[in-house]
Amino acid sequence: QTWRYAFEEAIDEVQGVFAQQFQDYIEANSDYSVQLFPFGTLGESDDIMEQTQAGILQFVNQSPGFTGALIPEAQVFFVPYLLPQEGEALNEFFRNSVAINEMFPELYAQHGLELLTMYPEGEVVMTTKQPVRSPADLNEQNIRVMTNPLLVESYRAFGAVPTPLPWGEVYGGLQTNMIQGQENPMFFVESTRMYEVTDYITFTGHNNFTTAFMANKDFFDGLSEDDQQLIRDAVEVAFDHILEYQDGLTESALETILESKPEMEVVILSEEERQPFMDAAESVEAEFIRMTGDSGQAILDQMKADRDAVTD
Template sequence: MLQRTIIRALTGATVALALTGAALSADLRYAHVGAEGDIQTIYAAEAAKGIAAATNNEVTVTVYPASQLGGVAEMVDGIKMGSISIGHHDFASLARLVPEVAVFNAPFIYRDGEHALKATDPATSPALQAINEKLVAQGVRIIGRIYRGDRQISSNFPVKSPADLAGKPFRAVPLELWVSMVKGFGAIPTPVEVAELPTALMTGVVVGQENPLTMIASNNLNEVQSHISMTGHMRAVLAVFVNEEIWQGLAEEQRSAITKVLDDEAKKSLQMAQEGEAKLVEELKGRGMTVITEADGLDVAAFREKVGAQIAQDFPNFTPLIEQIQAVK
């Protein structure tokens, strides 16, 4: 029987610690910006259930979706400070802490979904492990990933090549990598937070955006966009990251159980994305959207060339990391 229990009160997690330092219980606050129905929202909900089950309810997770705890910047800052325990978003959202982590969101970098998951596995990816060491020094650790689906372009007019977007305001995720990519699209990058995106599209602040089909459908962007161009320019993989102090406050067996749950859910997210894309294409067509593929004249090679050149210009230090990622079998 324990003679004494030390209670550490954290805003992001309440962790009961034994004299040995091993966590007896923890209540983790999990934040993300995803909307209802999105793969990332399903992932977080299922991960919370799985973590509770795998740890015999010693570690419980309360999920706050749809930007309830703030936008991307607020979430990253909250996790760094510990007011939020865990969250997920694009790898590039952590670039303010370690700039090169954005490489894992680089366009046209992965061969397919399976390659994307292998190259972003915190347990086995050499590139990610090296970057994780730098993140840990900043108080944050990547412990998992989510496959959200391929990102496609939506617009309120047909887009078949970068020339069609030349000089037009196009939504960029408020991160440097996305700004660079949108420049490669030929458009004018216009940062818009996801919660404000439908209004920005409706009012013409931006004429288009890019996201997985799951997001386009779950946010009803068909109501403000008429076309989808199937560029598949990014294999959308999101990083799951945690406050390092909170993470180290858990027992080793609890950390192992959590990472296994997250890995299992990552594989499920890939399967869900692959099975869902064909259905979503038909669903969005049914909602009135026109879907443009290479068979319809979409010049994916032109997007790859223009975007690749822009990324190489803006992020020359990415080149060796990209080679390392692409070497993963």
């Protein structure tokens, strides 16, 4: 029997590395096989989510950046400066977070999804055509974001003109100057060659890219306990692997970019320069609560408690 698994990136990008690890484990420890569908083979992120909810796919990797319309609480990942910075604290956060491991599975379940894990994909940087030192520099700039209402709100609070687009339109949009910038983790800026169509990379420290791996819930519930355990074990192995795999990835991706394009400007904002972006977080948080009510408030409070537990 074959399980079908789609994800939002290429086979050699982070989600693809995770998927291959999952596949290897399942195939080495059972008679099941796993068929992988990288980005582009079955459509955009929204398409593979629909196919999973419909049961055409058994597994899907979709980032909260695209799940926000379906599960409004998943937008919490776009409150700026909420997650711990990269490194051991961030990894511990994902391992131990009550919000991620206990609360979110209930919310995903309401949409026919068995949330199996969430994992980070690296610090988010802005790549733009103009330098960004302050929110004023983003004025009048169309900055592409994933199709997530709260992420739109963040970039509005940062002073930009947020432009939500599916991934497939980003490179062309930058090339034709329909958009003047975007945000993503460094490995993705390198692998998708977004540095070719932008001139500045800015580290603002406002977020880490989070993604989520899940199964169709009816499919999962219909499996034997042993098979469910097999899947959970495979997820644990892939989770550990993907954290290890990403150690140093931001740095090596940046090196590769600078080798191909030495004139690329890389700016790490100082604490002082970050402050106005941090100040914007407050209004984004308020908007999140307005969108999600008590349920969002409970998630946000728990996320903060989970963060404090690993950073204090």
